[in-house]
Amino acid sequence: MPSPNLNYPMLKAFRAAFLDFIADPFYLTESESIRYFPDGLLVIKEGKVEAFGDYEALKDEYIDTPITAYPGMLITPGFIDMHVHFPQIEMIGSYGEQLLEWLNKYTFPTEGKFNDKNYAQEMASFFLDELLKNGTTTAVVFATVFPQSVDAFFEESSKRNLRMIAGKVLMDRNAPDYLKDTAKSSYEQSKELIEKWHNNGRSLYAITPRFSVTSTPEQLQSAGKLLADYPDVYLHTHLSENRAEVAFVKELFPDSKNYLDTYDQAGLLGERSVFAHCVHLDDQEFQRLSEARGIIAFCPTSNLFLGSGLFNINQAKSSEYPVKVGLGTDVGGGTSLSMLQTMNEAYKVTQMRQQKLSPLQAFFLATLGGAKALCLEDKIGNFDVGKEADFIVINPRSTPLMALRNSEEVPNTLEELSERLFTLVIMGDDRAIQSTYIMGELAYEKSLIC
Amino acid sequence: MPSPNLNYPMLKAFRAAFLDFIADPFYLTESESIRYFPDGLLVIKEGKVEAFGDYEALKDEYIDTPITAYPGMLITPGFIDMHVHFPQIEMIGSYGEQLLEWLNKYTFPTEGKFNDKNYAQEMASFFLDELLKNGTTTAVVFATVFPQSVDAFFEESSKRNLRMIAGKVLMDRNAPDYLKDTAKSSYEQSKELIEKWHNNGRSLYAITPRFSVTSTPEQLQSAGKLLADYPDVYLHTHLSENRAEVAFVKELFPDSKNYLDTYDQAGLLGERSVFAHCVHLDDQEFQRLSEARGIIAFCPTSNLFLGSGLFNINQAKSSEYPVKVGLGTDVGGGTSLSMLQTMNEAYKVTQMRQQKLSPLQAFFLATLGGAKALCLEDKIGNFDVGKEADFIVINPRSTPLMALRNSEEVPNTLEELSERLFTLVIMGDDRAIQSTYIMGELAYEKSLIC
Numbered sequence: 001m002p003s004p005n006l007n008y009p010m011l012k013a014f015r016a017a018f019l020d021f022i023a024d025p026f027y028l029t030e031s032e033s034i035r036y037f038p039d040g041l042l043v044i045k046e047g048k049v050e051a052f053g054d055y056e057a058l059k060d061e062y063i064d065t066p067i068t069a070y071p072g073m074l075i076t077p078g079f080i081d082m083h084v085h086f087p088q089i090e091m092i093g094s095y096g097e098q099l100l101e102w103l104n105k106y107t108f109p110t111e112g113k114f115n116d117k118n119y120a121q122e123m124a125s126f127f128l129d130e131l132l133k134n135g136t137t138t139a140v141v142f143a144t145v146f147p148q149s150v151d152a153f154f155e156e157s158s159k160r161n162l163r164m165i166a167g168k169v170l171m172d173r174n175a176p177d178y179l180k181d182t183a184k185s186s187y188e189q190s191k192e193l194i195e196k197w198h199n200n201g202r203s204l205y206a207i208t209p210r211f212s213v214t215s216t217p218e219q220l221q222s223a224g225k226l227l228a229d230y231p232d233v234y235l236h237t238h239l240s241e242n243r244a245e246v247a248f249v250k251e252l253f254p255d256s257k258n259y260l261d262t263y264d265q266a267g268l269l270g271e272r273s274v275f276a277h278c279v280h281l282d283d284q285e286f287q288r289l290s291e292a293r294g295i296i297a298f299c300p301t302s303n304l305f306l307g308s309g310l311f312n313i314n315q316a317k318s319s320e321y322p323v324k325v326g327l328g329t330d331v332g333g334g335t336s337l338s339m340l341q342t343m344n345e346a347y348k349v350t351q352m353r354q355q356k357l358s359p360l361q362a363f364f365l366a367t368l369g370g371a372k373a374l375c376l377e378d379k380i381g382n383f384d385v386g387k388e389a390d391f392i393v394i395n396p397r398s399t400p401l402m403a404l405r406n407s408e409e410v411p412n413t414l415e416e417l418s419e420r421l422f423t424l425v426i427m428g429d430d431r432a433i434q435s436t437y438i439m440g441e442l443a444y445e446k447s448l449i450c
Numbered sequence: 451m452p453s454p455n456l457n458y459p460m461l462k463a464f465r466a467a468f469l470d471f472i473a474d475p476f477y478l479t480e481s482e483s484i485r486y487f488p489d490g491l492l493v494i495k496e497g498k499v500e501a502f503g504d505y506e507a508l509k510d511e512y513i514d515t516p517i518t519a520y521p522g523m524l525i526t527p528g529f530i531d532m533h534v535h536f537p538q539i540e541m542i543g544s545y546g547e548q549l550l551e552w553l554n555k556y557t558f559p560t561e562g563k564f565n566d567k568n569y570a571q572e573m574a575s576f577f578l579d580e581l582l583k584n585g586t587t588t589a590v591v592f593a594t595v596f597p598q599s600v601d602a603f604f605e606e607s608s609k610r611n612l613r614m615i616a617g618k619v620l621m622d623r624n625a626p627d628y629l630k631d632t633a634k635s636s637y638e639q640s641k642e643l644i645e646k647w648h649n650n651g652r653s654l655y656a657i658t659p660r661f662s663v664t665s666t667p668e669q670l671q672s673a674g675k676l677l678a679d680y681p682d683v684y685l686h687t688h689l690s691e692n693r694a695e696v697a698f699v700k701e702l703f704p705d706s707k708n709y710l711d712t713y714d715q716a717g718l719l720g721e722r723s724v725f726a727h728c729v730h731l732d733d734q735e736f737q738r739l740s741e742a743r744g745i746i747a748f749c750p751t752s753n754l755f756l757g758s759g760l761f762n763i764n765q766a767k768s769s770e771y772p773v774k775v776g777l778g779t780d781v782g783g784g785t786s787l788s789m790l791q792t793m794n795e796a797y798k799v800t801q802m803r804q805q806k807l808s809p810l811q812a813f814f815l816a817t818l819g820g821a822k823a824l825c826l827e828d829k830i831g832n833f834d835v836g837k838e839a840d841f842i843v844i845n846p847r848s849t850p851l852m853a854l855r856n857s858e859e860v861p862n863t864l865e866e867l868s869e870r871l872f873t874l875v876i877m878g879d880d881r882a883i884q885s886t887y888i889m890g891e892l893a894y895e896k897s898l899i900c
Contacts, residue, residue: 089851089854090854090855092851092855092873092876092877093855093872093873093875093876093877094872095808095809095868095869095872096806096808098801098804126850126854129850130850130851304754304795304798304801304802305797305798305801305876306801307798307800307801307802307803307804309802310802335794335876335877336877337851344785345754347755348754348755348757350757351548351754351755351756351757352754352757352759352760353757354548354757356546358545358546359545399880400576400579400580401539401542401580401787404539404540404576405540405541405542405543418545419545422543422544422545423542423543425543426542426543426755426785427542427543427785427786429879430849
């Protein structure tokens, strides 16, 4: 008869303050949307959540389980970055242009380097380490037009056991020759990559036409055909970021009702379709996105950096035509990989529109909101039993200024919690991320040495 | 006969890459505006610049002078923050309101605490240490309505030998009773503080009516009388930050031509008058500011955070009606004490207006631009011989991401330099400030331990 101790190493637990979401605080009250335990316990078995709740309520049941305690820290689900370009990590902060000029001047030459698989692998490795350092555990990622850049990315993300969504970029016009594929080659290469990577471990594939400016209708159609063949694969592209882009798309697709329609007509609009930006959508496009359950990646640091415009989150989160929304850093158009800094500028964008984004809403967007948008709420996004245990340990006193602002006491009320979260939104950056855990394993820990 | 060695300890020198400005890059070309030495030498005697130039050209002359070398680093003049509230350091990142509500809900209760001189001193000390950590060596600072908060501030800034401009807030209406003074008491208290602090060491005084909303015409008039008596004292206030505020001022001053005129009529507009924000000025106000040589403090993180609007830097920097401009953090309405992060959002504001702020222009605003605006260009702002040696050592590779972005090689061309400065503008924060020197003495050095 086996001793009960044999089971012992299979379980581990974490004790701290915990916050996660069980509903959308844009539609329900904040107290109905959150779970908050000032002194909570998260029990993990084989990388998944075994139990979650108040420490006092659970402690007797897990008396033999080893506990890692993070006093004074806040644990939340890992952040989900809904739109980012891994090859652009090295060109973050490139000066002075708006979208279309910026692509030609900086982006395309940089992406050309990713023809070299070794280089791509080195950059993917650096990029993923930076994500973990910023508390991002899942991201929806543009690679480049080169299939080997996708292999490089998934090889590195698999090594780290990360739930990542990525894909090869499709571009068959309005791009330099060295970055162009064709409708046919992009179909074949994407299909091969899907077969190789989609649902391989935690990897998920996204068919990734850059945007309607750089894909012919034929290429979009062939991407739509592929998506129809693999209906649980994602679609990842850009939509309505910049006025000059919108005008250019109108010229290129005279028969489309609007920009969204250029994707819709090709069969690219579904509940796993992620559209980055959506700054200049008209009412019809919002309604159609709502109907089709398409996904918006709101990328505030990028929209400000490239002068693209102010996203209308109230319209996306309307009751009549609700659209799924998450937050994206959009590095290198974005200026930081930190989802906290992204929330900071999301708040500023809403303020500039005389709207309001509460800190709890911001944290929702970056966690369960992203997971629900991506149809991954059965796997990630909160601490429901059975979910994959990707989580982060946040230090609300990580700098002298934050230590001045936040006392050592753990917040007890919703109001205190909100206030603390807001200081993280406004002043937090990678330094606020103490540790990042992937499937219950420590994947990043902040060094004491700068 | 004294040995030449007796002079030896009086001189010290620093070797690194150096950048400063000799003219305004908004009006002249960048190459005409800057001095850049990839390998430069700064020689200091009794806290002031004794010599500055290329290392090779100067080294023989200073062969006996001890040199501190900062290989790979960039030395610039210390940053000048043109508008900041030291008592608001503890309320940075307060949630969810625009200007007038934000004042009532957060600002006034916080400022009430500064009635306690000990508390004010503790906060002033913390605030000044944070400034030095962010590379800010001069600031134009709001205290509170309590004279003891001004004493506390100047006592702490004097201890650190800082060139600071500050003053007691004047408010005699539309504020809680515990923060109100009167036209008479504010005159008397300000006069006493001027006598005590103005030109006491490096301290300079600013008569500081909060804004026309919280001062009666009588109080503004009495402030104008005081300014007339002390014409080399500064005036520091807010102007045209938010639309509701502008409308309220219009109601309160039905006889004024515009918001600026409420100050102008009281004799408060001169070449040492600093007006924070100026987001919603009309053409007439810009012209009058230009004529009177008034100063604008552009506060981008605050203008975005409070949803105030997008400052029009092109209009301020027009050839026809040029207005003096510097950059302000406006903490606690602003979200960071870092002038680098302030430049980041200044760039974003210009992008949102389809304008452009070059990295060299941004660094100009934060150094010589601020000094010239404040009529302090004979004392600070660049490395001209005889100036006070307040400078900062910037590490362009202070994080792994910045080290990826910036090679170990020192920039040689103007283009390389601009690119590097822009990475600091977009990705830099307090971590990029390696050391801060005040009058040639080390005042802050980044710890290796986080």
